[in-house]
Amino acid sequence: MQKFFLAIASTTTTFTLFLTLRTFAILSPQPPALQVAQQPNCKDPQTQLEINTCAGIEYRNADQKLNQVYQKLLLRLPASRKQKLILAQRAWITFRDANCEFERSQFEGGTMAPAAKAGCLANLTKTRTAQIEKYLEASTL
Template sequence: MQKFFFAIGSTTTIFTLLLTIRSFGIVAPQLSTLQVAQQPNCKDPQTQVEINNCAGIEYQNADRKLNQAYQKLIPKLSAARRQKLILAQRAWITFRDANCEFERSQFEGGTMAPAAQAGCMAQLTKTRTKQLEEYIESAF
């Protein structure tokens, strides 16, 4: 019973602290903007943390390239084709996320799960980027 009250008290203290910080205008950084103190050696990662970080970096780079290709393609399309691309892209994102969540589930609760998911997302994103680049070449 003492553990229960300790846990409740600790949670309340943390919640109060977060509210206090927020009321003073201090905002915690978003996860996507956090910087690693030292960049991992992605050519030869030595720990699971480095592998996970490198997989995340690979996905971020792939996603940036995909968005660049998408932005190049959009203005080349007629309004009707643009709408079809938007629908296709939304469906593809839903597929990618669900598929990679499935791949991650193989390692659920393990330290490899983040790398499995990020690696899957990077690979599918690279494939989709190639498709979009082919559309750019053939669009007229």
């Protein structure tokens, strides 16, 4: 009989706790659906997380510019040269990714690895953008 009362008391306590938490959750103000994280200070990053984040941002920006210049060049080339550029660009991407993976491997397992890879990707992408900009300038002459 004592076990029966203990089981009922336990169930009642659990149910009461559940109702209290549910009521609290319903009455509590809900956080906004979307919260914007603080932007990193890429002019003077202070933590490894900021360095990694800023390196990633730098790469994304460089990649976006490369794609814009690449698309402009594609529009100006005759069909016979477009295919050659596409082939060259695919080979370059394969090289870039493999080369930057190699650079990242120097820091395997460390917190610097993401920044090393993103920095490499950004640098090679900027160099490739400059090459394509020269092709673009030559195509307008």
